[in-house]
Amino acid sequence: xxxxxxxxxxxxxxxGNTVAENRASLVKGTCGLGSLEMxxxxxxxxxxxxxxxxxxxxxxxxxEAHERGITRTTLLALHAFKESLADSQLTSxxxxxxxTALIGASTVGGMCLTDEMHRDAQKDTxxxxxxxxxxxxxxxxxxxxxxxxxxxxxxxxxxxxxxxNAIMFGARLIRNGRAKRAIVGGVDSLAKFTINGFNALHxxxxxxxxxxxxxxxxLNLGEGAAFIVLExxxxxxGKKIYASLSGYSNANDSFHASSLxxxxxxxxxxxxxxxxxAKLDPSQIDFINAHGTATENNDKVESIAMLRxxxxxxxxxxxxxxxxxxxxxxxxxxxxYCILNLAEQELYPGIHFKKPITxxxxxxxxxxxxxxxxxxxxxxxxxxxxxxxxxxxxx
Amino acid sequence: MFYIxxxxxxxxxxxxxxxxxxxxxxxxxxxxQAIEPSYDAIPPGVLRRxxxxxxxxxxxxxPLLQNHPKPDGIIIGTATGGKDDCVKFLNQIIEYDEGMLxxxxxxxxxxxxxxxxxxxxxxxxGYNVSHLHLGLAFEFAMTDADMMLNENPLNNYLLGAxxxxxxxxxYFEDKTxxxxxxxxxxxxxxxxxxxxxxxxxxxxxxxxxxxWVNGMEAGxxxxxxxxxxxxxxxxxxxxxxxxxxxxxxxxxxxxxxxLLTGENGDNRLLKYYSSCESVIKEDVTIARFKHMCGxxxxxxxxGLWLCCDILQHQHIPDHMIKNAVVxxxxxxxxxxxxxxxxxxxxxxxxxx
Numbered sequence: 001x002x003x004x005x006x007x008x009x010x011x012x013x014x015x016g017n018t019v020a021e022n023r024a025s026l027v028k029g030t031c032g033l034g035s036l037e038m039x040x041x042x043x044x045x046x047x048x049x050x051x052x053x054x055x056x057x058x059x060x061x062x063x064e065a066h067e068r069g070i071t072r073t074t075l076l077a078l079h080a081f082k083e084s085l086a087d088s089q090l091t092s093x094x095x096x097x098x099x100t101a102l103i104g105a106s107t108v109g110g111m112c113l114t115d116e117m118h119r120d121a122q123k124d125t126x127x128x129x130x131x132x133x134x135x136x137x138x139x140x141x142x143x144x145x146x147x148x149x150x151x152x153x154x155x156x157x158x159x160x161x162x163x164x165n166a167i168m169f170g171a172r173l174i175r176n177g178r179a180k181r182a183i184v185g186g187v188d189s190l191a192k193f194t195i196n197g198f199n200a201l202h203x204x205x206x207x208x209x210x211x212x213x214x215x216x217x218x219l220n221l222g223e224g225a226a227f228i229v230l231e232x233x234x235x236x237x238g239k240k241i242y243a244s245l246s247g248y249s250n251a252n253d254s255f256h257a258s259s260l261x262x263x264x265x266x267x268x269x270x271x272x273x274x275x276x277x278a279k280l281d282p283s284q285i286d287f288i289n290a291h292g293t294a295t296e297n298n299d300k301v302e303s304i305a306m307l308r309x310x311x312x313x314x315x316x317x318x319x320x321x322x323x324x325x326x327x328x329x330x331x332x333x334x335x336x337y338c339i340l341n342l343a344e345q346e347l348y349p350g351i352h353f354k355k356p357i358t359x360x361x362x363x364x365x366x367x368x369x370x371x372x373x374x375x376x377x378x379x380x381x382x383x384x385x386x387x388x389x390x391x392x393x394x395x
Numbered sequence: 396m397f398y399i400x401x402x403x404x405x406x407x408x409x410x411x412x413x414x415x416x417x418x419x420x421x422x423x424x425x426x427x428q429a430i431e432p433s434y435d436a437i438p439p440g441v442l443r444r445x446x447x448x449x450x451x452x453x454x455x456x457x458p459l460l461q462n463h464p465k466p467d468g469i470i471i472g473t474a475t476g477g478k479d480d481c482v483k484f485l486n487q488i489i490e491y492d493e494g495m496l497x498x499x500x501x502x503x504x505x506x507x508x509x510x511x512x513x514x515x516x517x518x519x520x521g522y523n524v525s526h527l528h529l530g531l532a533f534e535f536a537m538t539d540a541d542m543m544l545n546e547n548p549l550n551n552y553l554l555g556a557x558x559x560x561x562x563x564x565x566y567f568e569d570k571t572x573x574x575x576x577x578x579x580x581x582x583x584x585x586x587x588x589x590x591x592x593x594x595x596x597x598x599x600x601x602x603x604x605x606x607w608v609n610g611m612e613a614g615x616x617x618x619x620x621x622x623x624x625x626x627x628x629x630x631x632x633x634x635x636x637x638x639x640x641x642x643x644x645x646x647x648x649x650x651x652x653x654l655l656t657g658e659n660g661d662n663r664l665l666k667y668y669s670s671c672e673s674v675i676k677e678d679v680t681i682a683r684f685k686h687m688c689g690x691x692x693x694x695x696x697x698g699l700w701l702c703c704d705i706l707q708h709q710h711i712p713d714h715m716i717k718n719a720v721v722x723x724x725x726x727x728x729x730x731x732x733x734x735x736x737x738x739x740x741x742x743x744x745x746x747x
Contacts, residue, residue: 041493042492042493043493107505107506111481111485114485114488115489117482117485118482118485118486118488118489120563120566120567120570121482121485121562121563121566121567122566123566126570127566127567127570127571131567131570131571132571134567135474135527135529136474136506136527137474137527137528137529137532140528141529141626141737144626145626149626150625150626150627152535152538152624153528153531153624153626154526154528154531154535155526155527155528155529155532156524156525156526156527156535157505157506157507157524157525157526157527158507158523158524158525159505159507159511165524169524169539172539172542172546173542175542175546176542176545176546178538178542192488192493193481193484193485193488196484196487196488196493196496196501197484197496197498197501197502197504198501199496200495200496200497200498200501201498201501201502250522250523250524251520251521251522251523252469252511252514252515252519252520252521252522252523253520254514254515254517254518254519254520255515256515257502257503257511257512257515258498258502265520266520269520382505382507383502383505383507383511384505384507384508384510384511384512384514384515384523385511385514385515385523386507386511386523386524
């Protein structure tokens with residue numbers, strides 16, 4: 001089977017507006033968590049978030065995106081999308097060709113405008129310019145129109161593992177001969193909607209989150225976007241290749257709507273199915289970018305599933321301590337960080353960790369390391385039991 | 396290409412259980428609302444907590460899941476899945492000013508709620524995904540199933556789509572001019588089509604349609620030959636794409652027997668349907684279905700359910716017919732739909 005390779009990347013998050021800025025922050029172990037500043041909320045100083053410190057207006061100016069109804073979510077997506085196209089050196093003809101796919105993912109979409117949406121949802125109010133933007137599909141549709149794309153354009157959802165599945169669907173379109181290349185990724189922006197939702201579940205930490213730590217208090221929300229360009233290796237002669245996508249899977253925990261089963265059946269199946277597709281033994285995985293939300297439930301169950309599958313867990317860490325949980329963007333941003341690990345042959349320090357979880361004893365990577373890396377796994381789990389794992393391999 | 400073996404549909408018409416599509420149910424309060432069954436297969440405690448879209452989706456899926464071993468995956472298209480709970484949670488946020496809120500609506504607001512509830516209720520650990528791409532959400536669910544069966548030829552999948560008329564979605568669509576301002580009967584919906592004398596908008600609608608699909612020809616109700624999509628506002632490009640689609644996928648020596656279109660009474664969209672009708676020969680029956688289920692993003696799933704029904708019974712109700720041509724047998728059905736004039740889909744379904 002032809003290898004599917006990554007030829008371009010774009011990302012924006014709380015620790016940088018570009019791939020280069022994100023890498024520099026990861027190397028230094030920068031924490032991008034802090035107070036919420038871009039919109040008013042009762043929780044703005046109480047709950048740390050991974051916010052991108054550029055106003056929506058400034059994003060509009062920078063990206064020359066002044067269409068009516070455009071939202072912060074779409075702007076963040078555009079920012080990362082644009083960088084990924086430039087990085088892969090795709091021509092505008094290639095981008096608009098009928099064999100170029102765009103697969104996006106988001107769990108917030110235009111709901112970042114929580115108050116506006118509430119007003120528009122009432123019977124007797126006049127409709128605002130944002131109504132068409134509340135839909136999850138509006139982001140991919142904006143990019144499709146802006147870049148006159150004629151290939152398959154889709155929007156996928158599996159809750160917090162959504163963009164891992166966007167990557168997977170794009171790769172499968174290529175494998176099945178339905179696209180020659182696929183630009184795949186995800187986006188979410190911070191919203192009063194998600195802050196209050198996760199707060200009502202009592203899984204938001206009042207402090208910076210501490211993945212895999214015994215005293216973890218929950219997750220921090222973040223915002224961001226990432227897109228990567230997937231192509232067939234045989235089509236990209238002479239082009240820079242960052243890594244190949246060698247395995248992927250989607251499994252369901254089917255245990256509970258918002259928490260994982262004690263044994264981590266879904267995470268276990270996701271990781272083992274991805275290994276099977278990549279034709280790899282567990283021992284060949286050099287590092288795992290864990291889902292690692294720092295909630296009581298996730299980190300314990302993910303650890304148990306890793307121990308069950310790997311015996312002794314490989315090196316692992318969660319970059320959610322740097323950028324927060326970016327929900328629909330998490331799978332794509334973390335996949336991109338794995339691709340950076342491979343391309344640069346380096347591991348980044350997992351931050352905020354102090355004490356291993358009692359009885360499990362797993363410690364994430366805590367120092368920057370130059371190291372030979374062949375295969376890396378990225379885990380993403382979501383509400384509804386939607387568990388996905390991706391495996392990237394050295395170019 | 397894949398085969399459809401069993402179908403199930405909860406819609407504004409009599410499609411669930413003992414189906415009778417000859418009798419046309421009419422809209423009430425400008426909405427074509429689903430005739431919901433009693434959902435005996437869903438545990439009452441679970442049913443009570445389900446929003447309508449989840450209830451309809453799970454309810455339509457259940458008959459298929461009870462008659463077969465576990466499917467290898469659950470692939471759902473939905474544009475409104477979870478949104479009713481979204482707005483309920485939004486209302487809580489505003490009403491209680493970010494105070495103490497109950498999380499149930501938030502948890503159920505994720506758009507993967509239908510697929511994940513089916514997975515949870517049937518303890519299914521397999522592939523589980525939701526496609527949300529508005530007017531093409533079901534088309535991409537079909538594409539996904541098609542690729543899954545290409546990758547795993549021996550597998551079985553539950554494929555389907557569901558959308559409902561939740562209150563706020565109705566207001567959004569109404570405020571942006573996608574529903575007719577005047578009261579209109581579904582019996583006269585297409586009279587409002589003409590660009591000059593007609594009116595914009597359609598009737599709000601909803602339905603859930605589910606399909607048991609695999610790669611086995613024996614015993615199949617229908618064969619899904621191909622599905623393709625396009626984002627485009629220019630009807631001449633849509634027409635070209637349809638011509639290419641027929642050329643590429645209609646088996647050599649065969650012809651289209653029926654063109655089923657998503658015409659919806661919106662006078663801004665008739666030009667697309669007219670262009671597509673002009674592609675096919677005069678001896679092809681043309682039929683329509685939006686007067687049965689109204690307009691909603693995944694209406695082509697109801698369309699596909701109707702294709703299967705027509706192929707099985709070799710009968711098209713009179714109320715669906717636009718252009719009647721006497722046929723000895725319906726074998727190849729071409730379906731063309733467009734959503735809001737920018738998302739187009741082309742589907743070819745064949746009987747045995």
